[in-house]
Amino acid sequence: MRFVSTRGKTVDITFEEALFTAYTEDGGLLMPETIPNISLAILQQWKGLSYVELVKEIIPLFVSTTEISLKEQQELIDAALSTFDIPDVLRIERLTDDLNVLEMWHGKTLAFKDLAMSCTTQFVNYFLKKRGRHFTAVVVTSGDTGSSAMQNSIGLDNLDIIVMFAYQKIAKLQELMMTTIQADNMHVYAVDAASSDDSDELVEKIFTDHKFVTEHSVGTLNSQNWCRIMVQIVHHVYAYLQTANEVGEHVDIIIPVGGFGNTTSCLIAKEMGIPLGIVCVSNKNDFLNQVLKTGVINQASAHLTLAPAMDIAFPINFERILWLLSGNDGDVISKIMKEFRTSGSATLPADLMGKVKSTLRSASASDDVIINAIQRCWKENEYHICPHTATAVACFYGLTDGYKHSGNSAICLATASAAKFSEAVTKAGLPLKRSPRIDDLNENDARYERLRKGDDWQDILYKKICSITAQSKR
Numbered sequence: 001m002r003f004v005s006t007r008g009k010t011v012d013i014t015f016e017e018a019l020f021t022a023y024t025e026d027g028g029l030l031m032p033e034t035i036p037n038i039s040l041a042i043l044q045q046w047k048g049l050s051y052v053e054l055v056k057e058i059i060p061l062f063v064s065t066t067e068i069s070l071k072e073q074q075e076l077i078d079a080a081l082s083t084f085d086i087p088d089v090l091r092i093e094r095l096t097d098d099l100n101v102l103e104m105w106h107g108k109t110l111a112f113k114d115l116a117m118s119c120t121t122q123f124v125n126y127f128l129k130k131r132g133r134h135f136t137a138v139v140v141t142s143g144d145t146g147s148s149a150m151q152n153s154i155g156l157d158n159l160d161i162i163v164m165f166a167y168q169k170i171a172k173l174q175e176l177m178m179t180t181i182q183a184d185n186m187h188v189y190a191v192d193a194a195s196s197d198d199s200d201e202l203v204e205k206i207f208t209d210h211k212f213v214t215e216h217s218v219g220t221l222n223s224q225n226w227c228r229i230m231v232q233i234v235h236h237v238y239a240y241l242q243t244a245n246e247v248g249e250h251v252d253i254i255i256p257v258g259g260f261g262n263t264t265s266c267l268i269a270k271e272m273g274i275p276l277g278i279v280c281v282s283n284k285n286d287f288l289n290q291v292l293k294t295g296v297i298n299q300a301s302a303h304l305t306l307a308p309a310m311d312i313a314f315p316i317n318f319e320r321i322l323w324l325l326s327g328n329d330g331d332v333i334s335k336i337m338k339e340f341r342t343s344g345s346a347t348l349p350a351d352l353m354g355k356v357k358s359t360l361r362s363a364s365a366s367d368d369v370i371i372n373a374i375q376r377c378w379k380e381n382e383y384h385i386c387p388h389t390a391t392a393v394a395c396f397y398g399l400t401d402g403y404k405h406s407g408n409s410a411i412c413l414a415t416a417s418a419a420k421f422s423e424a425v426t427k428a429g430l431p432l433k434r435s436p437r438i439d440d441l442n443e444n445d446a447r448y449e450r451l452r453k454g455d456d457w458q459d460i461l462y463k464k465i466c467s468i469t470a471q472s473k474r
Helices: 015-019 040-046 051-061 070-081 113-131 145-151 172-179 196-207 210-216 226-243 261-271 287-294 318-325 330-343 350-359 367-381 387-397 422-427 457-472
Strands: 003-005 030-032 091-095 099-103 135-141 159-166 186-191 251-256 276-282 296-298 345-347 360-364 410-414 449-451
Touching: 003 015, 015 113, 015 226, 030 318, 040 226, 051 070, 051 226, 070 113, 091 226, 091 367, 099 226, 099 387, 113 135, 113 145, 113 159, 113 226, 135 145, 135 196, 135 457, 145 159, 145 172, 145 186, 159 172, 159 196, 159 457, 172 186, 172 422, 186 457, 196 210, 196 457, 210 457, 226 251, 226 261, 226 410, 251 261, 251 387, 261 276, 261 318, 276 287, 276 387, 287 296, 287 350, 287 360, 318 330, 318 350, 330 345, 350 360, 367 387, 367 422, 387 410
Parallel strands: 099 410, 135 159, 159 186, 186 449, 251 276, 251 410, 276 360
Antiparallel strands: 003 030, 091 099, 296 345
16 A cells, blocks of 8 residues: 555655655645455454454555564554553443444543554554654644653653643643653643644644654654554444444444544545444534535634534644545645635635535534533433533434434444543533543643743744754764
């Protein structure tokens, strides 16, 4: 398998190259040059597989055994997924009124990011050791990605992590999961920014400085990294197989959306032949709702909500979705993104807009709706859900604006543990959910640097990266 840019100019990229690339030289994101096909017969054979077994079936479809042998792939996957709190890695809760919830948060940081991040860091470390090189990953986080990148990189000597989060704009426990990690290769910045979008713009400038990126071996573990998208394909296939009564039956995946990496993975699974309906549920940052209403993508400001990991105004991975729905037309995507980056908005071509409307369904949940869903799920099941998961559950309950669940077989993705979001749980009037992974965080010392308004953030990051490079060469 080789990889290509969504903007059409960069082609024939290996998996190893893709793993260390944020943006391609033409400004695009990497995608597989072809989408593998999964027949219903193969799906039937996979029906009884565990999640780990399914990862081992799907990853080799995208990773050539000439780059990583099948045996080595399986060993890396085992190492990654052995760190979860339950043997099956994932768990489905089947609740009243046919509400199915896929718990994806049993990893180190109690969020679904650990599923892909654990595998991605193992693949990164494999090549770093093989090549005898160092890598600096710059990670912008709206809450969960930063701590996942850090926790899943502890002990990997050839890898430094720089994490940036919007100061006082995320849940306190999300912050503590990053700032209390005391490791020399972890570097945390609290940014005086309105949201993570501000840091995204800054970091994109660094990633597109290809001379600097190459010289200092800089990349990301955010969902610009293709490997994150690739691994996330698996839990959509697993969710389908666990929900469908018979292979071939249609199943809706109801996804809490932020950066649209999860949605991109679900769309790839659909393109592979899995009979999926895709339902995207946002908080007040209802990007897709607006696109479906207007046919225009706009650069807006993010709203702060009870679901902070979804407080993203422009989802980076929507470019990948447009590329898939355009029939992999890099010229069309390049034109759209050039217009968007130049003017802050772009009108989608009518045929592409038709594909978006026929493929993606969209809904949004206000903070009041999020609280309502949390309360109802507890009242009917005595089951905690986090505020992000609550957006999907609210859609299933018919509480959201926009699309309401149709009654098809469906499964809601639970993207984080309610234990991380005591603010929302308390506001809903419920008893707090506890977890041994976070009970002691408040007792630990916090370590981070502030990037204040007026500071030259770009210069500070450049100097930090140069310092890390110099240290790695000693």
